[in-house]
Amino acid sequence: MTVETKLPYDKDYITQFSSDRNEPEWMQVLRLQALEQVDVLEMPKPDKTKIGKWNFSRFKHAAKGDEITSLTELPAEIQDFLDPDNLPENLFIQRNQSVAYATMSEKLKQRGVIFTDIFTALTEHEDLVKRYYMKDAVSIDEHRLTALHVALMNGGIFVYIPKNVQVEEPLQAIFWQEDPEVALFNHVLVVAEENSSLTYVENYISHNDEEETISNVITEVIAQNGAKISFGGVDNFAAGTTNYMNRRGIAYRDATIDWALGQMNDGHTVFENATHLVGDNSSAESKAVVVGRGKQIENFTTKSVHFGKDTHGHILQHGVMKEKATSIFNAIGKIEHGATRSNAEQESRVLMLSEKARGDANPILLIDEDDVTAGHAASVGRVDPMQLYYLMSRGITQTEAERLVIHGFLAPVVSKLPIASVREQLTKIIERKVY
Amino acid sequence: MNVVIHLKKYKLVLGGIGMAGSTLEIKNLHVQIEGKKILKGVDLTIKGGEFHAVMGPNGTGKSTLASAIMGHPKYEITEGSVHLDGEDVLEMEVDERARAGLFLGMQYPSEISGVTTSDFLRSSINARREEGDEIPLMKFIKEMDSTLDYLEIDKNMAQRYLNEGFSGGEKKRNEILQLLLLKPEIAILDEIDSGLDIDALKVVSKGINKLRDENFGCLIITHYQRLLNYITPDHVHVMMQGRIVKSGGPELAQRLEAEGYEWIKDELGIEDETVGQNA
Ligand SMILES: Nc1ncnc2c1ncn2[C@@H]1O[C@H](COP(=O)(O)OP(=O)(O)OP(=O)(O)O)[C@@H](O)[C@H]1O
Ligand SMILES: [Mg+2]
Secondary structure, three states: OOOOOOOOOOHHHHHHHHHHOOOOHHHHHHHHHHHHHHHHOOOOOOOOOOOOOOOOOOOEOOOOOOOOOOHHHOOHHHHOOOOHHHOOOOEEEEEOOEEEEEEOOHHHHHOOOEEEEHHHHHHHOHHHHHHHOOOOOOOHHHOHHHHHHHHHOOEEEEEEEOOOOEOOOOEEEEEEEOOOOEOEOEEEEEEEOOOOEEEEEEEEEEOOOOOOEEEEEEEEEEEOOOOEEEEEEEEEOOOOEEEEEEEEEEEOOOOEEEEEEEEOOOOOEEEEEEEEEOOOOOEEEEEEEEEEOOOOEEEEEEEEEEOOOOOEEEEEEEEEEOOOOEEEEEEEEEEOOOOOOOEEEEEEEEEEOOOOOEEEEEEEEEEOOOOOEEEEEEEEEEOOHHHHHHHHOOOOOHHHHHHHHHHHHHHHHHOOOOOHHHHHHHHHHHHHHHO | OHHHHHHHHHHHHHHHOOOOOOEEEEEEEEEEEOOEEEEEEEEEEEEOOOEEEEEOOOOOOHHHHHHHHHOOOOEEEEEEEEEEOOEEHHHOOHHHHHHHOEEEEOOOOOOEEEEEHHHHHHHHHHHOOOOOOOOOHHHHHHHHHHHHHHOOOOHHHHHOEEOOOOOHHHHHHHHHHHHHHHOOOEEEEEOOOOOOOHHHHHHHHHHHHHOOOOOOEEEEEOOOHHHHHHOOOOEEEEEEOOEEEEEEOHHHHHHHHHHOOHHHHHHHOOOOOOOOOOO
């Protein structure tokens, strides 16, 4: 594959960038090692989507974002993610690459919970970050974009829940890419120690309909023995951003990771959400909704990889495609040898709203063990005319009837998002994208 | 919509001089589906205050008549007309027909995943109201709850997805729930009694009878006299071969219950009553 490889950023630039942020030396070394690999490694090859011509090299890298003193300074569409009558106690807002706003309850601070930007974490919690950053979940050399991410990482958050701590109130992060030309190489690192639990919800938002840039987001989620993580996300990068988004979870013994992800980007997107069920009796629910529109091309891979015995992976993807949007939905259940009594279930459903939209659902089960159960369901279809007829026979207009059917179709995932205001915001975004 | 608003005003005036309710007038209706002729000239007029029963063996065109009136997308009208208070129903979209005052309780209601029964009901009610004049939430909940009680339906049903996983009887009760909340001028109920146990039959009949007044006309498609024991029809019609072949009063349904359809076929010289045959 030939791709425009010339990066506008070199060794000197990265060294300077890292030094400006007082990063520990190992981090700077890691960045430079990664940079060397960028030219050597191949681009990722998402199944059935050609990304050779996508923009992964035209972008700016650095921008400042001012702090805000009050949440009312935020644009309306971001305020919508927040319930004014019930503001989150634990809220983090990143503007471009700077922290614009950050609060965490005293209670959580006292219990040793960490909820801070990645650069602060690199200095204040260096050992913890070093232990997990690009280690157990994602590797630097998976392909060119993982290496590029490490070389140019310019934002992100570190969430850490100590052993036996149950965080009841959700932690909410908003990544606001205000500058239309600046790329976001965001790194989200979530670590839940033994028998801890948390709910984390993140939102990405940008406004660059015209200007071109990229997002390259890597999210590593580690659930130690017995930990429970509920992870919600709404991605809403504008049409000018080409996205590589990789969210990967590692679940150790008796751990659970539940994902509810709303994929609302308007630009080309390669999306990957995998959970490695490493420990016995670990489980993952991976739910994703997608709305594609315009000439968008997207590739979604949701995956559960079963290593431990008695592991459960359940994948549910629902996509709505309109106009000329094209999407591939790969659902992969992989059961490794030795993962006895494991169960891999998956369901992918695509609803097409126009003749020119394209959708493809690929159920993939890779099973290397006899004593397991697995199931898959996949469908690509259109709005059922009988359903519309039934609704319209009660006086509901065709537009409203379609709206109801589409909402109903997406409801199994939307309803699973852990924060009410985020759920409502996702509903609004869906509304805006579909009509 | 302008037409309909105009129509309502018109009716008010008429109400003053002693006429009430709407009139649905079906004339010489011919319907085909996928090129197959099914209805071959149906004439039937239903006025406010009247209850009509349509009976007839399987496959004779009863559901086709109901579906064609409501505007089911698969049915093609090749001849004839349907008018509601003089307005051409066949020119209207399905939703316009409903807002003009028609209602069809379906033999096989659709299941709609992800849409709660309650949300659906509220959308249906609001569809008949002007924008900005939506039913207040509390008022809606009160009306829905009292109707659920009246029909002895478990309140949880309102929060379940529309018809999804409903038993046959629950689906039928849900159709009547909609009927009572939407209060149409003319309702067509297609086998609303099939699959109902005796208690459900009583409840469903109670619901239908509640609407019985001079402003409400109803066409009941049924196979069984037992429903008509609870809801006495003013007129009974028998369909065969895609037409109404005989009409009478409630005694006609009783005779059908006792003797079946053979005597009608003999009387009219019909050998095969299904729609594939030509009369
Ligand atoms: N969607 C369809 N596609 C093909 N044929 C159809 C369709 N709908 C109805 N028909 C045919 O039209 C004829 C009349 O059907 P209809 O449903 O109107 O009968 P019915 O009188 O309501 O019967 P029942 O008492 O069994 O409900 C039947 O032969 C039926 O098979
Ligand atoms: Mg029928």
